[in-house]
Structure formats: C-alpha cells, structure tokens
Amino acid sequence: MNLRDLVYRLYARRVEGRLDHASVPKHIGVIMDGNRRWARAAGSTAAQGHRAGADKIGEFLGWCTETDVEVVTLWLLSTDNFDRPQEELVPLLEIVEGVVRTLATDGRWRVRHVGTLDLLPAPMQSAIKEAEESTAHVDGIVVNVAVGYGGRQEIADAVRSMLLDHSAKGSSLEALADIVDTDMIGSHLYASDQPDPDLVIRTSGEQRLSGFMLWQTAHSEYYFCEVFWPAFRKVDFLRALRDYAARHRRYGA
Numbered sequence: 001m002n003l004r005d006l007v008y009r010l011y012a013r014r015v016e017g018r019l020d021h022a023s024v025p026k027h028i029g030v031i032m033d034g035n036r037r038w039a040r041a042a043g044s045t046a047a048q049g050h051r052a053g054a055d056k057i058g059e060f061l062g063w064c065t066e067t068d069v070e071v072v073t074l075w076l077l078s079t080d081n082f083d084r085p086q087e088e089l090v091p092l093l094e095i096v097e098g099v100v101r102t103l104a105t106d107g108r109w110r111v112r113h114v115g116t117l118d119l120l121p122a123p124m125q126s127a128i129k130e131a132e133e134s135t136a137h138v139d140g141i142v143v144n145v146a147v148g149y150g151g152r153q154e155i156a157d158a159v160r161s162m163l164l165d166h167s168a169k170g171s172s173l174e175a176l177a178d179i180v181d182t183d184m185i186g187s188h189l190y191a192s193d194q195p196d197p198d199l200v201i202r203t204s205g206e207q208r209l210s211g212f213m214l215w216q217t218a219h220s221e222y223y224f225c226e227v228f229w230p231a232f233r234k235v236d237f238l239r240a241l242r243d244y245a246a247r248h249r250r251y252g253a
Contacts, residue, residue: 023245025198027071028064029220031212032056034204034228041228047091052230054099061109063237064141071142071194073114075212076100079150082119097124100145104131110138114190115149116157144191151214158188158215189215196220199244201237203229221247 032053039049057074064072076096082089103111104127111131120128128147162185166176186192196216200209205226209217223240225232 029197031202038228073144119148151211161188
C-alpha cells in the first residue's frame with residue numbers, strides 16, 4: 001500500500017467514524033454519470049467505460065448497506081439513451097442486462113424495476129422480470145433499477161394509468177376532474193409504495209437532474225460530485241452523507 005492509499009483510507013475511516021447513522025438518508029437516488037468521459041480520459045472505449053461503471057455498482061451498494069440505507073434507485077438506462085448510435089447502444093444494453101442479472105444473483109438485494117418495459121429488448125425484459133421474482137423474498141436493500149426510465153414518461157404513464165383505472169370503474173372525465181389531486185397521480189407512479197428519495201447523488205460534475213424522478217425529488221437534497229462514476233470512491237459517498245446530514249431540510253417551507 002502506498003502513502004496516498006494509506007492517507008485516503010485513514011481519512012475515509014475518520015469521516016465514517018463521525019457519521020451519525022440516525023441522519024443517514026433512507027432512500028438514495030443515483031445518477032451514475034461520466035462513464036464515457038472516464039473512458040476517454042483513460043484512452044478506452046465507451047463500452048469499457050460503461051463496464052467500469054457497472055463494476056462500481058456492487059461496491060456502492062455495499063457502502064449503502066454499511067450505513068443503513070434502505071432504498072437505492074440506480075438510473076441505468078434513460079429513454080434518451082435509445083437515441084444513441086447502435087454501435088454504442090447495443091453493448092450498453094448488454095451491460096445493463098448483465099447488471100440486473102448480477103444484482104439478482106448476489107443475494108443481498110431486492111430488485112425492483114422502474115421504467116417502461118415495452119421499450120426494452122425481450123431478453124432484458126425477461127432478465128428484469130426474473131430478477132424481481134427471484135429476489136422478492138430478500139430482506140435487504142431495495143434496489144430500483146431505472147431502465148428505460150424518463151421522468152416525463154413516468155408522469156405521463158401515471159396519468160394514463162389513472163385515467164384507465166377510473167374509466168374501468170365507470171367514472172366520467174368530469175367526475176375524475178373533480179377529485180384528481182397530487183396524491184392520486186402519485187399513487188400511479190412506478191414505485192408508488194416507496195418513500196421519495198431523501199438524497200440524489202450525481203457524479204461527473206453536471207448539476208442537473210436530466211429528468212430523474214421529477215415528481216419524487218420535489219423535496220430531495222442534491223449532491224453533485226465532480227468525480228466520474230467509475231472513479232467514485234467510498235470517501236466521496238461518505239462526503240455526500242456528511243453533507244446531507246449537515247443540511248436542514250425545509251420541505252419547501
């Protein structure tokens with residue numbers, strides 16, 4: 001171990017030792033950004049960058065387990081990703097499918113899907129369904145895999161689901177208009193049975209949500225980290241938790 005690694009470990013241990021687990025966010029959303037830029041900086045291909053990002057996920061979830069996080073939402077594939085060139089999209093889809101299968105076989109996580117299944121290739125749809133079924137009994141962190149996910153699409157799907165639900169009950173549009181509210185729409189979101197994210201972490205230095213959980217993050221805290229996702233370290237994660245614990249959440253007040 002070189003001196004730099006030793007100093008890093010000591011510093012991470014110090015930050016972790018001062019962390020109040022009672023103030024840890026229960027639901028963390030992660031925008032795992034910077035895979036391609038990390039690859040370019042390393043002289044690698046985009047696919048290699050995505051694989052390096054995929055390899056980081058298990059390590060990250062291990063840190064979440066150590067700090068009593070209960071729900072993690074990983075944005076693995078956005079609806080916008082389908083506009084990428086086929087030579088990049090195809091390996092990316094394969095990597096994401098591999099991530100889902102790895103999470104399912106790990107045995108520590110309960111996998112849930114958020115997103116639109118219809119957009120995905122049949123093998124990935126099968127992988128997601130199998131992962132949800134095989135981990136339904138797991139009493140560990142709930143890991144939401146946001147695959148084929150877009151925040152605007154989720155809200156549109158929620159409204160569509162609400163309209164179809166009330167149409168099936170024989171309700172007219174006029175009757176629905178009289179009773180519709182935010183709670184009703186929220187009850188039709190992809191993961192309506194889960195708490196909203198307390199903290200959203202975005203790597204790579206970009207300071208925007210890019211459509212990530214637009215409805216649920218109205219009162220979330222945000223932490224923007226300069227590090228590319230494949231280079232994200234435990235100390236970066238602990239700094240995010242420390243920063244979150246130091247904030248006074250106002251919930252819009």
